Amino acid sequence: MKRRDFITATALAAAFGLAGKPVYNVLASKDALASKTGKRLAMVIDLKKFEGNSEMMNKCVDACHSMHNVPDIEGAKEEVKWIWPEPFEHAFLEQNNQFIPENIQNNPILIMCNHCDNPPCVGVCPPKATWKRAEDGVVMMDWHRCIGCRYCMAACPYGSRSFNWRDPRPKIKNITANFPTRSKGVVEKCTFCDERIVKGLEPACVVASKMYEPEAMVFGDLNDDKSNIRKILSENYSIRRKPELSTQPEVYYLI
Amino acid sequence: MLDKIFTGGKKYWAWMIFLSSIIGAGTLAYLHQYEVGLGVTGMGRDVTWAFYISQLTFFVGVAASAVMVVLPYYLHDYKKFGKITILGEFLAIGAVIMCMTFVFVDMGQPLRVVNMFLHPQLTSPMFWDSVSLMGYLVLNIVISRVVLNAERNGVKPPKWIKPVIYTSIPWAVSIHTVTAFLYCGLAARPFWMSAIMAPRFLATAFAAGPALLIIICFVLRKVSKFDVGKDAIQKLAVIAAYAMFANIFFLALEFFTAYYSGMHHHTQHFQLLYVGLEGNSSLVPWMWTSTVLAAISLYILINPNTRKNEKILGFGAIAVFLSIWMDKGMGLIIAGLVPNPLGYVVDYTPTLIELTISAGIFALGALIISALYKSVLTIRRQV
Numbered sequence: 045m046k047r048r049d050f051i052t053a054t055a056l057a058a059a060f061g062l063a064g065k066p067v068y069n070v071l072a073s074k075d076a077l078a079s080k081t082g083k084r085l086a087m088v089i090d091l092k093k094f095e096g097n098s099e100m101m102n103k104c105v106d107a108c109h110s111m112h113n114v115p116d117i118e119g120a121k122e123e124v125k126w127i128w129p130e131p132f133e134h135a136f137l138e139q140n141n142q143f144i145p146e147n148i149q150n151n152p153i154l155i156m157c158n159h160c161d162n163p164p165c166v167g168v169c170p171p172k173a174t175w176k177r178a179e180d181g182v183v184m185m186d187w188h189r190c191i192g193c194r195y196c197m198a199a200c201p202y203g204s205r206s207f208n209w210r211d212p213r214p215k216i217k218n219i220t221a222n223f224p225t226r227s228k229g230v231v232e233k234c235t236f237c238d239e240r241i242v243k244g245l246e247p248a249c250v251v252a253s254k255m256y257e258p259e260a261m262v263f264g265d266l267n268d269d270k271s272n273i274r275k276i277l278s279e280n281y282s283i284r285r286k287p288e289l290s291t292q293p294e295v296y297y298l299i
Numbered sequence: 300m301l302d303k304i305f306t307g308g309k310k311y312w313a314w315m316i317f318l319s320s321i322i323g324a325g326t327l328a329y330l331h332q333y334e335v336g337l338g339v340t341g342m343g344r345d346v347t348w349a350f351y352i353s354q355l356t357f358f359v360g361v362a363a364s365a366v367m368v369v370l371p372y373y374l375h376d377y378k379k380f381g382k383i384t385i386l387g388e389f390l391a392i393g394a395v396i397m398c399m400t401f402v403f404v405d406m407g408q409p410l411r412v413v414n415m416f417l418h419p420q421l422t423s424p425m426f427w428d429s430v431s432l433m434g435y436l437v438l439n440i441v442i443s444r445v446v447l448n449a450e451r452n453g454v455k456p457p458k459w460i461k462p463v464i465y466t467s468i469p470w471a472v473s474i475h476t477v478t479a480f481l482y483c484g485l486a487a488r489p490f491w492m493s494a495i496m497a498p499r500f501l502a503t504a505f506a507a508g509p510a511l512l513i514i515i516c517f518v519l520r521k522v523s524k525f526d527v528g529k530d531a532i533q534k535l536a537v538i539a540a541y542a543m544f545a546n547i548f549f550l551a552l553e554f555f556t557a558y559y560s561g562m563h564h565h566t567q568h569f570q571l572l573y574v575g576l577e578g579n580s581s582l583v584p585w586m587w588t589s590t591v592l593a594a595i596s597l598y599i600l601i602n603p604n605t606r607k608n609e610k611i612l613g614f615g616a617i618a619v620f621l622s623i624w625m626d627k628g629m630g631l632i633i634a635g636l637v638p639n640p641l642g643y644v645v646d647y648t649p650t651l652i653e654l655t656i657s658a659g660i661f662a663l664g665a666l667i668i669s670a671l672y673k674s675v676l677t678i679r680r681q682v
Contacts (some may be wrong), residue, residue: 106426120645121343130641137642138564164486167422170429171414189414192337192407194347195425200486203640207347209338228336229407286640289486 061111082179085130085159085236086294087250088276093260095151099258101129104154107252108234113225115208115215124206126234127156127249136285144282148299154249154261157204157234158285158293159183163203165196174231181294182236192229201286202293205233236263303677304670311673316668325659328652329404337407339652345639346647348632350657351405355398357507357628358664359428359478360500362394362435364508366471367538373464379531385675386441386527387512389472393668395436400660402429424480431474438467443671451678475500482635490568490635493556499549503623505511505542509535510596510619515672517613523676529609536612540600543619547593550626568634577644582633585625592622 094101108114108127124251129152133140137152153227163183166176174196175190176182197205211228219225226232226294237247246263253261264273282296332339337668342349368387369378403409417474419426442464448457483496493499511537517527559563570576572586599605599615604610638644649657 120340120345123344123382134641134643168425168427168485169420171411172418172420172421173414189411189418190408191411191414192409193425194407195423195481197344197347198482198636199485199487201640203345206344206657209335209343210336227408228338231407261358291486 067130082267083177084294085241086179086264086266086273086296087236087247088262088273088282088296088298089154090257090260090262091148091151091153092298093257094154095147097256098129098152100192100253101152102259103155103252103255104249104261105129107248108237110218111220111223111248112224113216113220114214114232115212116217117212117215122209124208124212124232126206126232127154130155134284138288139283139299140287148291153297155202155204155285156249156295157183157236158202158291159236160294161292162290164199164201164291168195168199170195178239180241182238182241183233184238185232186284187224187226187230187232190230191242192231194231196231199287201291205231207231246286303674306677307673310670315462315666318662319664320674322659322666323657325612325662328512328655329657332652333405333409337405339650341647341649341653343645343647345643345645346633346636348405348636349647350649350653351401353632354546354657354660355401355405356478356500357482357624358394358397359432359475360623360627361508362391362398362432362473363475363501363504364511365439367505367509367535367542368512369471370468370496371534373461374468377534379528379534382525383512383516383527383531385447386672388439388673389668389675390508390512390515391439392436392443392671393664395432395439395512396667397660398432399436400663401657404656404660412438419670421641422476424477424484428474428477428481431470431477435467435470435474438463438470442467447675447678472501475504479672482632488635489562489564491631493553495549495552499546499553502542502549502628505625506539506546507620507623508626509539509542510616510623510632513539513612513616514608514620517609519672519676524525525676525679531651532609532612533607536600536606536615539616539619540597542608543593543597543600543623544631546623547597567638571637571644572630572634576638579637579644579646581646581648582630585629589622589625589630592618592625595621602658 068212083234105125105127109116109125112126114126117123127250131152132144132148159182161176161181163174166174166183169175170193171189171191173186173191175184175292177184192207194207197207208226208228208230211220213219213225216225237245240247248265250261259276262273264271266274266277276298277296280298282298284296287293340349340351365387368380368384372380372384403412406412415426415429442460445460446456479497479500481596482491483493485491513532516532516535519527554569557569567576571579572582574580575583595617596615597609599618605615633647637647
């Protein structure tokens with residue numbers, strides 16, 4: 045072997061070696077679970093406590109939508125919603141067994157962004173206008189960066205994202221001054237009330253539900269083993285929406 | 300080279316003015332959409348991508364298909380494609396510009412598109428799709444310009460252009476592979492999440508593109524003295540035949556995995572397309588027309604007697620093109636989004652505004668291609 049060939053071969057081998065490690069890591073990766081450092085914010089929704097209490101459910105939705113300047117648009121086509129009631133057969137369409145109890149069949153379920161540990165919407169967003177916040181796992185949105193390509197909506201398996209098909213501002217009943225309104229052409233969704241979390245407050249929907257039931261909605265940190273949410277999840281069996289997709293949704297439902 | 304665009308007879312100018320007026324109408328419609336928002340289209344919170352993105356998908360295929368004339372000519376030294384290689388490259392230029400325009404008009408905040416390059420998300424196929432489309436555009440502009448200028452001056456093209464041409468071959472495959480990656484990596488959309496999406500895209504591209512080139516060659520024979528020759532057209536027809544067969548084979552494989560596994564969330568999209576789902580059957584006539592056209596085109600392309608008859612072959616090429624357009628430019632994208640992730644079956648009908656904007660973009664592509672073809676035919680004195 046000539047010296048030149050030897051050096052080339054060595055360089056190639058080194059390059060493959062360097063590339064090998066990340067490739068191996070990708071191949072060997074397990075289901076993405078949120079990091080064990082920092083907070084891992086999650087929510088538990090107790091369906092039994094919502095049964096027959098559509099007033100509480102509506103109050104949760106209203107609290108969110110009025111606080112976040114969510115426009116009130118008629119018709120399913122251009123609707124914008126952050127949290128809303130959905131029948132069991134649609135919220136959990138893969139788990140809609142034939143002979144389910146009437147109380148489950150007839151009571152709608154609150155659904156929202158699941159703040160997945162492995163959010164498909166984040167990876168597809170071309171300008172990084174949506175991202176998973178490292179310190180607490182909230183899936184955030186930058187409404188000033190969003191280009192309105194709606195790739196995140198195609199990628200979300202939960203239908204949790206809304207697009208502003210027209211200027212939303214004329215459709216907002218009472219504008220909340222300390223929260224931004226959106227412009228036409230951007231995507232929006234629930235952000236677990238990130239603006240309240242930083243002040244140490246709970247999400248608006250959770251607060252609204254507490255006016256009726258203390259533990260219908262419980263919000264907390266799954267990385268804190270002494271938290272109430274961890275206690276509830278270890279004492280009750282919970283279900284999540286489409287767990288088979290490995291998105292690791294962080295909204296848990298007690299049935 | 301571009302100076303020749305502005306010379307030409309009455310018919311040429313009439314055609315260009317006709318296309319310009321459609322572009323004008325499309326521009327006016329777009330200004331309305333820009334002002335009001337994408338609510339003027341038929342799209343909604345469930346069918347979030349529709350006619351525009353479908354056209355992007357289809358025309359990326361047309362653009363990529365240039366490789367079907369470039370590859371035989373440059374890699375296999377198939378001399379009979381010498382005259383049409385440049386036509387394929389110009390077709391690619393027009394098609395890529397159409398694709399970029401379709402993406403642009405689909406954006407909710409078009410002026411912010413620059414954010415995609417200021418803060419690129421490297422895991423987003425949409426970022427890579429725009430990178431590969433732009434690269435492909437540059438490659439084809441450089442190659443066609445250098446090769447045509449050399450031809451005009453009666454000299455051999457410079458040596459450095461060869462590696463650039465060789466680069467354009469895998470690059471063409473890459474643009475349509477990345478377009479397939481836009482869809483086939485989404486766990487949320489079982490209809491698209493198929494490993495053969497990219498091969499399917501390439502098969503449709505390599506059938507529809509050469510079919511379009513055959514049609515263009517026949518048109519050029521009528522309107523100019525340019526004749527590519529019988530052999531080149533027959534070769535294009537054979538390429539289209541193989542690719543169309545591969546396309547139908549891949550589609551059959553999709554049917555098999557969906558229906559043999561019996562998984563409802565895979566089969567329901569096929570039901571929407573071919574028999575209708577929960578009363579929604581707006582795509583059914585399109586898909587069956589596409590199926591019939593596919594069968595007719597395969598017969599015409601495979602049977603030597605019909606293929607070698609250029610009159611019949613013309614119909615075969617049109618059938619291939621329309622069949623694939625209905626499948627890919629109408630059905631594929633919408634069916635992936637319906638039923639929505641919550642199981643609701645929603646309907647989608649493009650609005651007049653949406654169709655006018657799209658017609659404007661089709662006309663823009665036709666205008667660019669006509670102008671480029673005009674320049675090459677003038678240089679070759681074959682007008």
